[in-house]
Amino acid sequence: MATPLIQISGLEKAFTTNESWLSQWRFHRGKLRRHKDSIHALNGVNLTINQGETVCVVGETGCGKSTLARVIMGLTTPSAGEIHYLDQRIDHLNNRQRMFFRRRMQMVFQNPYASLNPRMTVYQTLSEPISFHNPQLSQSQVDEQIDELLESVGISASSSDRYPHEFSGGQRQRISLARALSVEPDFIVADEPLSALDVSVQAQVLNLMMDKQEERNLSYLFITHDLAVVEHFATRVAVMYLGRICELAPTKTLFSAPKHPYTRALLSAIPRLDSNTAQPIRLIGEVPTPVEKPIGCVFQARCPYANQRCYEHSPAMTLQRDGSSVACHAIEEGRL
Amino acid sequence: MNLLSVSNLYVNFHTKERELAALIDVSFTLNRGERIAIVGESGAGKSVLGFSIVNLIGKPGYIESGSIKLENKELTKMSLRQLQEVRGKRIAMIFQDPMMTLNPVLTIGDQLVETIRSHTKISYKDARNIAIEKLHHVQIASPEKRFNQYPHELSGGMRQRVIIASVLLLNPDIIIADEPTTALDVTIQAEILQLLLTICRDNGVALVLISHDLGVVSKVAERTLVMYAGHVVEEGPTLEIINDPQHPYTQGLLNALPQMTLPGQRLNQIQGSMPSLAERPSGCAFHPRCPYATQKCRQEQPNFIYSGVSSVACFLVEDMLNEFAEQDQETH
Numbered sequence: 001m002a003t004p005l006i007q008i009s010g011l012e013k014a015f016t017t018n019e020s021w022l023s024q025w026r027f028h029r030g031k032l033r034r035h036k037d038s039i040h041a042l043n044g045v046n047l048t049i050n051q052g053e054t055v056c057v058v059g060e061t062g063c064g065k066s067t068l069a070r071v072i073m074g075l076t077t078p079s080a081g082e083i084h085y086l087d088q089r090i091d092h093l094n095n096r097q098r099m100f101f102r103r104r105m106q107m108v109f110q111n112p113y114a115s116l117n118p119r120m121t122v123y124q125t126l127s128e129p130i131s132f133h134n135p136q137l138s139q140s141q142v143d144e145q146i147d148e149l150l151e152s153v154g155i156s157a158s159s160s161d162r163y164p165h166e167f168s169g170g171q172r173q174r175i176s177l178a179r180a181l182s183v184e185p186d187f188i189v190a191d192e193p194l195s196a197l198d199v200s201v202q203a204q205v206l207n208l209m210m211d212k213q214e215e216r217n218l219s220y221l222f223i224t225h226d227l228a229v230v231e232h233f234a235t236r237v238a239v240m241y242l243g244r245i246c247e248l249a250p251t252k253t254l255f256s257a258p259k260h261p262y263t264r265a266l267l268s269a270i271p272r273l274d275s276n277t278a279q280p281i282r283l284i285g286e287v288p289t290p291v292e293k294p295i296g297c298v299f300q301a302r303c304p305y306a307n308q309r310c311y312e313h314s315p316a317m318t319l320q321r322d323g324s325s326v327a328c329h330a331i332e333e334g335r336l
Numbered sequence: 337m338n339l340l341s342v343s344n345l346y347v348n349f350h351t352k353e354r355e356l357a358a359l360i361d362v363s364f365t366l367n368r369g370e371r372i373a374i375v376g377e378s379g380a381g382k383s384v385l386g387f388s389i390v391n392l393i394g395k396p397g398y399i400e401s402g403s404i405k406l407e408n409k410e411l412t413k414m415s416l417r418q419l420q421e422v423r424g425k426r427i428a429m430i431f432q433d434p435m436m437t438l439n440p441v442l443t444i445g446d447q448l449v450e451t452i453r454s455h456t457k458i459s460y461k462d463a464r465n466i467a468i469e470k471l472h473h474v475q476i477a478s479p480e481k482r483f484n485q486y487p488h489e490l491s492g493g494m495r496q497r498v499i500i501a502s503v504l505l506l507n508p509d510i511i512i513a514d515e516p517t518t519a520l521d522v523t524i525q526a527e528i529l530q531l532l533l534t535i536c537r538d539n540g541v542a543l544v545l546i547s548h549d550l551g552v553v554s555k556v557a558e559r560t561l562v563m564y565a566g567h568v569v570e571e572g573p574t575l576e577i578i579n580d581p582q583h584p585y586t587q588g589l590l591n592a593l594p595q596m597t598l599p600g601q602r603l604n605q606i607q608g609s610m611p612s613l614a615e616r617p618s619g620c621a622f623h624p625r626c627p628y629a630t631q632k633c634r635q636e637q638p639n640f641i642y643s644g645v646s647s648v649a650c651f652l653v654e655d656m657l658n659e660f661a662e663q664d665q666e667t668h
Binding site for chain 1: 521525530549578589590595597607
């Protein structure tokens, strides 16, 4: 089997919540001690992404899916774990060493109103990455590339001297995609690229992303909470909960036979158009904040099948017969 | 008699250059205990419609003409004092972001009690009892404890529950919910929708649900209004609209959903995007994006007609109906 494009193993990320030195001191049993509070956003994530594949990460607010994207892109450094691009480790690189990988990996952000510089024209936005990474190109060659790029995302080349505010939301997201594509990457991380857009415009952007994937054999890590998009677009789906992947499966398998209790609840909660009025599986309580590093299964507090083992030991990902991997004691023990 | 009837409502926004029309000739009715939904993309005017029902349109917006009747009282001509009797007591609103609705410096309890006491003359103790009962009603665990907490201590879903409880305090006849679940996660969304539905059913409260999510609408509303660029383009029973949409825009909107095409296939997109208020095209507002547009669509505004399934404002449907009628006459 070919080496996967991206390989992530044991990735952890903790954010310190009391950053300032003074606020870290507190009295504990009559003594002054220094203590750092942290939020554990990622607790050991393992994931591989193959060439030409779309991996979707789904999960609720605060489960760490955006942190995962930012850590992979090197926008924040991980606390532990490794990220490999082909066979090179990229998680500990400094900015200069990372430059080569920045060309290969690009990111599209959620809100195209915030991710495009309002004071730069579309031409400036696109010419900067192109001429930075290809200093040998002449001005006319750069212009040519920009025109080509704009046309390829369905925006007329004549509007290249306009500013972002002159475009609609869908057009802006297409410009962000053009910016990501401008350096000819082979891996794009898209963090909720559709959630700021209307339904009819979502379809335009999603179509464009699929076209580009076919043209350039791109791989996507697509982060979203919209399961309808996932079902349509993904090759494989990773379901995240409290900083850990609890189920990883090929899309078809996941939607036809969800295994993890959380995946089941999540899928049953989507309001679907068909008149099927199956009651959603109710989860007790809400997603807890990962202030303490969770002991045992991350989902134990809301899981209807939790037993003593779930409170004490964290389940490992186990491969199932149909190709999905699940981290759940109940499934392992055959209770579910 | 209808509980609420909106007829020929025009809402404008005043700008330096000219008046921009946000709602154009909007009419609909709402019966007691009925649940309707207003669907559309951002900028379609659905929130403006929700706000104008209780006359909450702030400057520079204003109601240009038309009438909004609650039973037989005209809301557009009411004084502020009279409106305050209607707002909250007869028609209550739930907004998208619960954190924006709740006052961050007052406890949940204080806000609920204040709401009751500003409308009815009762003691703090009695008001507190009512508030706790309503918190219990919206399935908040240990309401006595929550009563003394501040909004930031609650999660998003819990906050929206508190809002629903506060809306229920005065037993309104109509609840207008403007995207009540957009800020919430899917699992929480499902619970809040279920809660809204049971509350409306049990208490016979009419609901106006404003949403962009057709999946949400199909679970809650009996009737749906589809809005586009300030017009109501289609109105009918929710199931009919979803299973047999008549207006090309509704068709496009439904077809654009990822679940309508096989996985991996290209989605059926609608070209272009909704025009802004300032650049509304002539004739039917949807014609630049409509695959069936004709010369007539570019020049004239279609009327609202009943197609047998739903009411639609589209020349295509109108022509088709006329054709059927002619054929009918010929056979007789």
